[in-house]
Amino acid sequence: MLSKKTKYGLKALTYLASIDSKTPVQIAEIAKHENISQKFLESILLTLRRNGFLGSKKGKGGGYYLIKDPKDIPMTSVMRVLEGPIAMVPCVSLNFYEKCDDCPDENKCSVNKLMLQVRDSALEVYRNNTLADLIS
Amino acid sequence: MLSKKTKYGLKALTYLASIDSKTPVQIAEIAKHENISQKFLESILLTLRRNGFLGSKKGKGGGYYLIKDPKDIPMTSVMRVLEGPIAMVPCVSLNFYEKCDDCPDENKCSVNKLMLQVRDSALEVYRNNTLADLIS
DNA sequence: AATTATCCTATAGTTTTAGTAGATTATTAA
DNA sequence: TTAATAATCTACTAAAACTATAGGATAATT
8 A cells, every 4th residue: 555655745746846836835835735734744745855856945935846857757766765665575676675584585485476577567667657747 | 565464375375386286284384384473374374265265174184275276366366355455545446446535536646647557567467477377 | 023934853643464362163083 | 982183263462654743943034
């Protein structure tokens, strides 16, 4: 299941991308437009800023804005920041690899075999979609 | 993330499929071979039996065994029983559909748009793999 | 100086996950 | 018929993750 954090983050990013201007948008406006709890959204936008997706401006007329062109924001990077690993098991993860402690040989593991395919198919989707592609 | 339940369930099914005989295999044997907590595996095998994947026999010489040919067990059905919906959001789920309460129009939702593609790509993988394909 | 809006830390409630404990029932074999 | 074996079932618990919420600190603008 996709976490609410990721869901809300994606919605916020899409909203900012649809605005299509570099003027800051207040958290309250995004929250209201997307039906999101404002305080929760606050922390999500913060992580998006810390990870180089958003810029922010304090004080009157402040808010959040996209730093890059939506065309240059691939879903792979957004997903990894908000949701974490794209792979469903650590042993097939490219960016968050970890060995399973119960598995003696990954190459003979049925779960590994299946989840490798699932990861690749998901990666292809995320690589083929930028933030710009999500705007309707 | 894939739950341990699904992971262990897949491993147990694969083990039973690799045995390739209809004679019952005891929980303890599967647990030991796959490094799984026996008690936890117990409840997993029970759900697999209740959902028509396994048969069981009590008493001495008892255990669990596959009911169907591994070739006739698609990963779609295994995943749905063990992990639940294949879709990452209910609003794109085929078998577990639910409307999002925060979303006024699914067709204009960026999350919906993206997750629809992810679901389809995952479905393709699961449809192309039967239990027989997981045996190495 | 007053206002506005982000920034930051801490915490709390809920749900899910992963695993345990123990009694019960069915089967086999002696 | 009895004892041993092994699945079945119910209930419970500990830990982790998720989804927020509270409240004030900080910075920029007017």
